[in-house]
Amino acid sequence: MEKKIVSELNPNVSVDCVIFGFDLEKLNVLVIDRGEIAVESSSRLALPGNLIYNNENLDQAAYRVLEELTGLTNIYLEQIGAFGDPNRICKEADKVWLQSIRAEPEARVITVAYFSLVKMEDYMPHASSFAKNAEWVPANDITDLAFDHFDILQGAKFNLKQKIKIQPIGFNLLPEKFTLSQLHKLYESILDKPLDKRNFRRKIQKLDILTNLNEKQAGVPHKPSELYKFNEAKYQDIIQNGYNNFGF
Amino acid sequence: MEKKIVSELNPNVSVDCVIFGFDLEKLNVLVIDRGEIAVESSSRLALPGNLIYNNENLDQAAYRVLEELTGLTNIYLEQIGAFGDPNRICKEADKVWLQSIRAEPEARVITVAYFSLVKMEDYMPHASSFAKNAEWVPANDITDLAFDHFDILQGAKFNLKQKIKIQPIGFNLLPEKFTLSQLHKLYESILDKPLDKRNFRRKIQKLDILTNLNEKQAGVPHKPSELYKFNEAKYQDIIQNGYNNFGF
């Protein structure tokens, strides 16, 4: 009765990823459009995810899902926690869908949720040949998702909010060169509240993790902004040693 | 090939609980002593935990483990996250132990970790008939545990630290009536650093969640302290509406 467990899919454990992107205006989430299923409902949409293999650890599984979908590696990833009520598969469309993609569609599955931050420019599904019916959707427009994915999304948003008050992980969402206004808008999007411009700038600059590139935006119909990049060394230092004051 | 899934143990998913108690001096953790296994090592000790049933959700499973061990219900419980590398069962003693307690000792298991806070007086294993080789061990004395339980313990300590800076959950660790000094020591134990006495008192009192019982300690060989209880209504209010300023 020995089971061979190497390289087999584990029927009971999956990972799901909430992949955030920022279009310089608002937060977006990368979701899978399941098409024909549940035609009119916004729960056509699901988070990318899959069962884990028995020989990979949870983080690896999440990285794998991310890479299989987007081709991206070296992504910021953070576990949110485990989800999975026995009755999480209560929607009809979800049952049908599982029949089509799972070897054991009736199995009890618990899923380990992650959130990840990517530079949106690095993955534009519509322009890309990778595209497997994945699409960016504004995070605040999502009102319903497959299974318990909406709960997971809420958890991810909350987690991200908490985390960004403690660590400057927001840089993972921005292009290499960015303006303070873009950073400002990013924080407002994540925290879902307005932040005073002057106070924000003061605070972020005092962190001393920005390098001024002494370069300006071009072609904008207003006073061009200075461009900054993010100072990795300083960041690592902060991550290691923690910091004292960084709430918004 | 339909599987009957109701009420079966799921071979791949377990929950483990880090149960904290406070003896008015320091933080303790309730661990299982596996006795004969690995005689000299401190990894004789393990966290209480078990496989989940297919018809219960994760929180329920954690409550069940807690109740089966201590007889306690209505316990403060919080999920930490999911753990479980494929190679988490690398210690010989752990393999042997699993053979003795699991139907499928070779199965890949991921475990969902929880931390919980109990009033230590409510469960004294040495005095209790419930005792199933469970014992309280000072949290900081633990250097090794079965499987990846030591990692889980570290995660739990970190989580508790974060959480107590945001919500006054510490009350779950104290008797109904307590002194400000006891509360003070509790915060110092959890945060693992000294806190100024006067500043601590000011801050905690400003939260306005304590009710002064106008009652004094008796039989202590020094000026008796005032006793306080914890104001549940106010607490709920804070939990709901969040609060502004509560870092230590």
Place this chain on the structure above:
DNA sequence: CCAAAAGTGTTGAAGTTACACCCATGC
């Protein structure tokens, strides 16, 4: 010259830190 976003300082209020002495009790 107009529209649009960039950039910049100050002030009052609140919060944080650091610190030392007297008090009430049991023995």
Place this chain on the structure above:
DNA sequence: GCATGGGTGTAACTTCAACACTTTTGG
């Protein structure tokens, strides 16, 4: 009367919140 922990206030400093105008560019 002494040992033990209980209980209290203030001053210097830092942080936070609120607020309005000038600048530079493209069209």
